[in-house]
Amino acid sequence: MKITLLLHNAYAVGAPLRAALALAAALADRHDVELVSMLRHREVPRCAVDPRLRLVPLVDTRVGSDDMAHPLFGEPALDFPTADRRHHQYSRLVDLRAAEFLRGTDADVLIGTRPGINVYLARFGPRRALRIAQEAPRHDAYEDLLRAELVGSYRALDALVTTVDAAAHWRTRLPLPGVRVLAAPAVVPPPAAPPGPPATGARTEATAASAPAPGADADAADADDAGDTAPRTIVAAGRLAPDERFDLLVEAFSAVCAKHPDWRLRIHGEGPERARLRSLIDGLGLADRAALAGPRSPDGTEFAGASIAASASDAEASGPALVEAMLRGVPVVGTGRPAGPTELLQGGGGGVLVPCDDGRALAGALLDLVEDPERRRALGAAALESARRHGPGPVAERYQVLFEELRATRRSRAVRRVLGGIGLRLRARPGRDARA
Numbered sequence: 001m002k003i004t005l006l007l008h009n010a011y012a013v014g015a016p017l018r019a020a021l022a023l024a025a026a027l028a029d030r031h032d033v034e035l036v037s038m039l040r041h042r043e044v045p046r047c048a049v050d051p052r053l054r055l056v057p058l059v060d061t062r063v064g065s066d067d068m069a070h071p072l073f074g075e076p077a078l079d080f081p082t083a084d085r086r087h088h089q090y091s092r093l094v095d096l097r098a099a100e101f102l103r104g105t106d107a108d109v110l111i112g113t114r115p116g117i118n119v120y121l122a123r124f125g126p127r128r129a130l131r132i133a134q135e136a137p138r139h140d141a142y143e144d145l146l147r148a149e150l151v152g153s154y155r156a157l158d159a160l161v162t163t164v165d166a167a168a169h170w171r172t173r174l175p176l177p178g179v180r181v182l183a184a185p186a187v188v189p190p191p192a193a194p195p196g197p198p199a200t201g202a203r204t205e206a207t208a209a210s211a212p213a214p215g216a217d218a219d220a221a222d223a224d225d226a227g228d229t230a231p232r233t234i235v236a237a238g239r240l241a242p243d244e245r246f247d248l249l250v251e252a253f254s255a256v257c258a259k260h261p262d263w264r265l266r267i268h269g270e271g272p273e274r275a276r277l278r279s280l281i282d283g284l285g286l287a288d289r290a291a292l293a294g295p296r297s298p299d300g301t302e303f304a305g306a307s308i309a310a311s312a313s314d315a316e317a318s319g320p321a322l323v324e325a326m327l328r329g330v331p332v333v334g335t336g337r338p339a340g341p342t343e344l345l346q347g348g349g350g351g352v353l354v355p356c357d358d359g360r361a362l363a364g365a366l367l368d369l370v371e372d373p374e375r376r377r378a379l380g381a382a383a384l385e386s387a388r389r390h391g392p393g394p395v396a397e398r399y400q401v402l403f404e405e406l407r408a409t410r411r412s413r414a415v416r417r418v419l420g421g422i423g424l425r426l427r428a429r430p431g432r433d434a435r436a
Contacts, residue, residue: 001403002032004107006098006117008086010037010055011045015189015300015324018047019392020113022189025050026396036101038094038117047299058097067093079123081150084116099124109403115150122153130406135162155179155417158406161399177420178413180406184398188323188390233264234366235306235330237296237321238313240271245312245357247273247280252312252363254284260370265290265310268302300324307376308333308369314356326350326387331379333365350383 005024010017027033033053040057049055060067067073070093077090079099098117102110102124109130112118118133125131133154151174154160159180171181234253238244246267253265267277267290274292281290296302300321303309309325311334322332332351345351352369354361369376406413 001030001108002034002106003027003109003111004034004036004105005111006113006121007035007037008114008117009039009041010035010047010049010057011040011042013046015321016113018189018299019187021047021049021053022392023187023396023399024053026392027399028052029396030400034107038098039089056101058101059091059094072096079120080116081119084114086114086116090116095120102126105129118157119150119153122156130158130403131156132159132161132402132406133157135160150174158410158413159402161402175420178415178417180402180409180413182398182402184395187392187395188327188387189392232262232307232370233266233305234308234310235266235268235303235325236310237268237300237302237324238311240267240269240273240277240292242273243314244269244271244273245314246277248312248357248359248362249310250277250280250284250286250290252359252366253290254286255363256366256370257286257289259367261289263289263307263370266293266302266306267291268293268296270295296321300327303328303330306330308366309351310362310366311335312356312359312362322351323387326383329380329384331369331376331383333362333369335362345383345386350379350386352379 003024005020007017007020010021021035024033024035028050035049035053035055037055037057039059039061041061043062045055059073062068072093073091075092077087077092077095079095080087080090098120102120103126105126107129109132110121110125112121112131112133115135118135121131121133154174155176155178157176157179159182160176161182161184234256236246236249238246240246249267250265253263256263265286278292281287281292293302303321303325306325306328307330309322309330309332311322311332313335322334325332332345333354334351335354335356345353352365354365369379
């Protein structure tokens with residue numbers, strides 16, 4: 001069977017892309033798999049691509065490319081949803097190339113990986129192929145305009161794969177007759193390098209899988225016995241933007257420092273909040289204890305030297321960062337907002353969840369772990385085990401079951417789609433109660 005994954009930019013970086021590449025590689029154990037990248041901005045991908053996977057870029061955005069000279073390159077996209085936050089990166093040329101590819105593909109299964117691409121898939125993907133959309137956030141996490149743009153298109157799909165937390169919201173808030181809404185965990189890609197101390201020589205409490213206790217502070221305990229006073233580190237990563245609430249994390253860390261001045265905070269990322277965060281750190285007298293450490297690494301190695309991974313985010317975006325930490329056996333303290341890590345923690349442990357916007361709860365959770373190395377060891381081991389259970393192999397098996405189910409129910413789902421569409425139109429008639 002031929003499977004095609006539709007990606008935003010396979011030449012970029014980030015945990016979501018690494019997860020998609022890991023899923024594709026796992027599917028390639030059984031199937032012919034290709035990757036179609038809407039955009040290409042560099043010569044070779046920054047993330048490792050399994051050599052069994054064919055990579056097909058649609059529009060080349062490198063300076064001097066023929067595509068950049070195309071008259072449609074400068075025209076805004078019309079088919080890609082305007083409310084998708086990546087719309088500014090799409091052009092009419094991407095619209096036409098995506099439509100041309102999808103109309104001519106011979107793939108048996110097509111998998112979209114973000115809202116705008118899922119709309120392409122629904123509009124232009126051949127009906128003979130299984131058309132599957134991946135979605136991470138809950139339906140109500142989207143702005144009204146994007147929800148409105150998704151409604152009509154998503155009803156043409158065969159399946160919507162999302163997180164456990166989000167599946168119920170999609171089923172109740174967006175009627176999709178004939179579309180299988182499946183709850184599945186996000187793919188946790190294997191770490192690019194084995195867990196262990198970073199190249200800088202910073203001490204780590206998360207040990208390699210081959211060590212006696214994954215995620216344990218065995219090294220730290222040994223160091224303490226020897227009189228080593230190396231500081232322990234709380235690490236966070238993400239875009240320095242308001243909804244990531246790094247300001248709240250810095251304030252919570254100040255409470256940790258008041259009792260444990262040997263601890264350090266390291267924040268990896270770039271963004272518009274950098275100057276404000278720098279000012280906050282200086283104002284709280286944390287200049288020598290809290291660092292804005294620059295851009296994130298493409299593979300999450302910033303967590304290799306962490307004692308605790310932390311997030312105060314109000315947004316979904318911090319999710320992949322916390323998963324990267326769990327992959328390295330690092331216990332997590334975070335809000336319940338990022339769906340993927342929330343499911344990993346609730347399903348297998350590995351950290352502590354606190355309410356959004358609750359600085360006191362965040363500080364308390366951090367202090368509890370700072371003062372309890374035994375619990376850090378236990379949660380670190382649980383984090384690593386939970387991440388392993390959600391590796392690409394097990395998730396690929398769930399997709400395999402989904403493919404078989406969708407093929408077996410194609411006819412009955414088509415009938416439900418038609419009948420459901422009629423019902424929705426009847427309920428939408430003027431003068432009728434929409435709940436009737």
